[in-house]
Amino acid sequence: MIAQASVIPAPVLTPQSSNPELTKDAHFEHLEKREYGVITSCRVPGTVAMTFDDGPYKFTNQLLDHLKQAGVKATFFVNGHNIGDIYQYDWIVKRAYREGHQIASHTWGHADLTTLSYDQIHRQMTQLDDALKSIIGVRPVYMRPPYGNLNGAAQGYLNDKGYKIVKWRVDTNDWAHPGNVDASLAAYKRAGGSGFIALEHDTYESTVNDLVPRAIQYAKNRGWELVTVGECLGVSRDDWYR
Numbered sequence: 001m002i003a004q005a006s007v008i009p010a011p012v013l014t015p016q017s018s019n020p021e022l023t024k025d026a027h028f029e030h031l032e033k034r035e036y037g038v039i040t041s042c043r044v045p046g047t048v049a050m051t052f053d054d055g056p057y058k059f060t061n062q063l064l065d066h067l068k069q070a071g072v073k074a075t076f077f078v079n080g081h082n083i084g085d086i087y088q089y090d091w092i093v094k095r096a097y098r099e100g101h102q103i104a105s106h107t108w109g110h111a112d113l114t115t116l117s118y119d120q121i122h123r124q125m126t127q128l129d130d131a132l133k134s135i136i137g138v139r140p141v142y143m144r145p146p147y148g149n150l151n152g153a154a155q156g157y158l159n160d161k162g163y164k165i166v167k168w169r170v171d172t173n174d175w176a177h178p179g180n181v182d183a184s185l186a187a188y189k190r191a192g193g194s195g196f197i198a199l200e201h202d203t204y205e206s207t208v209n210d211l212v213p214r215a216i217q218y219a220k221n222r223g224w225e226l227v228t229v230g231e232c233l234g235v236s237r238d239d240w241y242r
Contacts, residue, residue: 038150038165042195042232048224049232050074050215051168052202053106053144054082056089056096059208064095066208070216072226074101076202077144077166080108080128083203090135097136102228102240104166105129105143113145113154121157138241142166142229162242166229168199172215174207181210188215194224197232 042049052063055078067074076096080086086093097103107113108127116124129139143163145154150165158165170191172184184207188198198215200207219226230240 038155038167039229039233040167040169040197042197044227044232044234046194046223046225047227047232048194048219049197049229050200050212050226051077051144051166051197051229052200053077054079054110055084055202056086056092057084057203058089059205060089060092060202061095063202063208063212064092064099064101066212066216067101068099070213070220070226072216073228073231074226075104075142075166075229076101077104077106078128078132079106079110080131082106082110086128086131086135093132093135100228102142102230103132103136103138104140104229104240105132105163107143107146110146112147112149114149114151116154118153118157121154125158125161125163141240141242166197169196170198172198172200172207172211174200174204174211178204178206181206181214184211185214185218188218194219194222195232197229 050072052060052074055076060076076093078086078093093103105125105128107124108131109124111120111124113121113124125143133139141162141164143158144166145158148167155165170187172187174181174184177183184200191198200211200215202208216226228240230237
């Protein structure tokens with residue numbers, strides 16, 4: 001049976017919580033007490049969402065070549081300035097968006113949101129949003145917190161601003177053992193079935209040129225459809241962005 005998306009509906013926002021000027025300590029303390037669910041799994045039966053964090057980087061264009069050849073769509077949780085700079089690789093972001101992949105937020109500088117103030121979280125999110133607006137003409141609705149770290153304050157801010165928070169159910173840990181692709185692929189094999197969101201990084205050459213082709217072949221052999229996060233949730237492309 002396909003796993004259902006682990007999503008707890010956010011509460012209706014009050015006029016106070018939707019105010020863009022909210023940076024007061026009192027409201028931030030209020031947010032720290034709020035907890036919401038995050039998306040970790042797919043809703044559409046038979047689907048799997050491959051996701052890639054920390055790019056764009058010099059290997060991302062090769063990854064797009066592999067995905068295009070295989071007829072697969074993926075989701076890219078991009079940073080503004082991390083290992084690479086989004087303006088240096090803006091042409092890659094444009095290509096990914098043009099070819100139907102989903103572009104999502106991973107914050108501007110890969111900051112741990114649990115260590116930041118309300119205003120700092122706001123800058124991390126809006127700086128990347130503004131960059132993507134200038135590059136591809138839209139701002140993402142979906143985001144992934146760096147390191148997967150969240151607390152009530154960060155979740156509260158993100159929900160107040162209309163972001164959909166995505167983590168993962170299958171972690172390849174490709175960053176931890178880039179020389180051992182078999183170990184990364186084993187995470188797909190342990191999943192036991194489709195319906196999951198998988199975490200990879202397009203900043204590792206071994207992931208792009210070895211893990212991805214093998215994972216795609218494994219998924220196809222199992223009859224799984226590899227799609228974007230939005231597609232695996234059954235959400236229209238128009239609702240991936242704003």
